[in-house]
Amino acid sequence: MKVLVFGAGQLAQMMYLAAAPLGVEVYAVDVVAREVINPVDKSKFDMSIEYAVSDVHVITAEFEHVPEDLLDMAEKSGKLHPNMAAILTGADRVREKYVLDTNNIQNCPHLIVSDVSDLDAAVQALGEKIIFKASRDGYDGYGQWRLINSEELPKLKHAFASLDLKRVPLVAEKMLSFDREISIIGARDAKGNVCCFDIAENLHHEGQLHVSVAPATAVSAAVQKQAEQIFETLANALNYIGVLAVELFQSGDELLVNEIAPRVHNSGHWTQKGADTCQFEQHIRAVLGFPLGDTASKGVTAMINIIGCTSFSRDLISIPGCHLHWYGKEVREKRKMGHINVVADSYRELGEKLLLLLQYLPEEYFVLLRGEAQRLIAIEA
Known part of the structure; x- marks a missing residue:
């Protein structure tokens, strides 16, 4: 085939x-x-x-x-597969917000800005702290602007005046405080069968994903169920076939959808070594009509992105449970060059392996890794 x-x-x-x-x-x-x-x-x-x-x-x-x-x-x-409408929904934040709102899926309070004159109304409705996101072509922190207080509004108006907001509107989102960023990845087949992986906990730096840990720490059964219900509602609404990623903000037991990705996703790379069936095989199974695979986690896994860096020792694969995935790209600042998956039997062991991993990596490119390793060790201290 x-x-x-x-x-x-x-x-x-x-x-x-x-x-x-x-x-x-x-x-x-x-x-x-x-x-x-x-x-x-x-x-x-x-x-x-x-x-x-x-x-x-x-x-x-x-x-x-x-x-x-x-x-x-x-x-x-x-x-x-997935269908054109689903792919276009993932490509356009205005379409995405429409799908979320019409299916009563909680997300950040927002307004659509298609003219500079809309900005005052957005501040009045959402408050002084707003993140503005280009509705198309934004990723890894690009195409985003932040308003921290109303005194900065004239500067933003000047910046937005040079944009074609009729062609590419902005989504103005109220900045909310939340406990952490998580994601759920799953698959839906043509028969409507749905199968999700465990929730991953995601750490970002300068708008890019640096580290994912799965299963995420301290996930209650209620939160896991809520995430799976959100996933299934979206997948059914889009008549989706294939792997779909849903990024979420968690505040207590409340989940808000940040964005969706109609494809295999960076925060699901941990499944290559940390789950019975990885997201890539699962996607192939789903789109071809093969039976969906078992998504059970095997121990606990950390995925570490290698960003804009080639100066590391491949001897890191000497660490038990450590696997390198290299993309073969030309190095460029902020470019994802590859990733590392580390699998362990416990969070403490995973943290210890991440500290060991730092011996082979230039820490200035992996700025969140030490803190995350120490957090995981402390969980089971």
Whole structure:
């Protein structure tokens, strides 16, 4: 069987590696060059996108910002999973907010800003502390602006005046205090079966995910159930097929959806070594109609992103339960170059392994790792 992935980055690469043992071939589309390539070695195939669409069994995507003409071609083939509407929802915060609100799913209080003149009303409705997010093309902290007090509003008005807010509106969200950021990742198949992984706890620095720990610490049964209900409501509302990620803010036992990602997700990379079936295999299973796999966690796992850095020792894989996943990219500031998964039997053991891991890493690139290691050790002290 054959799967075509729109996008040719590390997520397509990891789908390829997870699909191969199932006897599934994965092709990728470089959507900029408009070429069909091997997602691992990046070699070009002598075939057009149109031919690939006709030849494969299923078409999917590794990111939301696929040109709409390609999505439309795939949708018309009847092979696109998840569907075009779901992918576009993940690509556009205005669409996303509409889906959340119409399905009564709690999220941050917000207003849509399509003109600079809307800013005063947004401050009046939401208060002085607001985060403004571009409705499209924003990720890893890009396309975001913060208002801390009303004195900064004239400066923001000046900045927004140069933007085409009619074409790309802003979502103004009230800044809320919350205990932590978590995510739930799961899959839904064509029959409506849903299967979720354990909640992951996510630590961000400068708008980028640096560390995920799963299962998240101190998750009550009520919070796990609430997260799964949110996931299932969204997946059913979108008539979703494949793996879906839902990022959440937790405050006490209350969960608010931050955003969704209609694809395999960075905060699910821990599943490669920390779950019975990883998110990449699960996505292939779901879109091809194979039985969904067991999502049970195996011990506790930390995923550590390698960001803008190549100067580390690969001897880190000498640590038991430590696995390196390298993407083969050219180094660039704030670019995700790879990740490390560390699996242990307990949070304390995981924390101890993370401290050991720091012996092989330049700590200035892994600024949250020591503190997280110490927190995990203290849990079971």
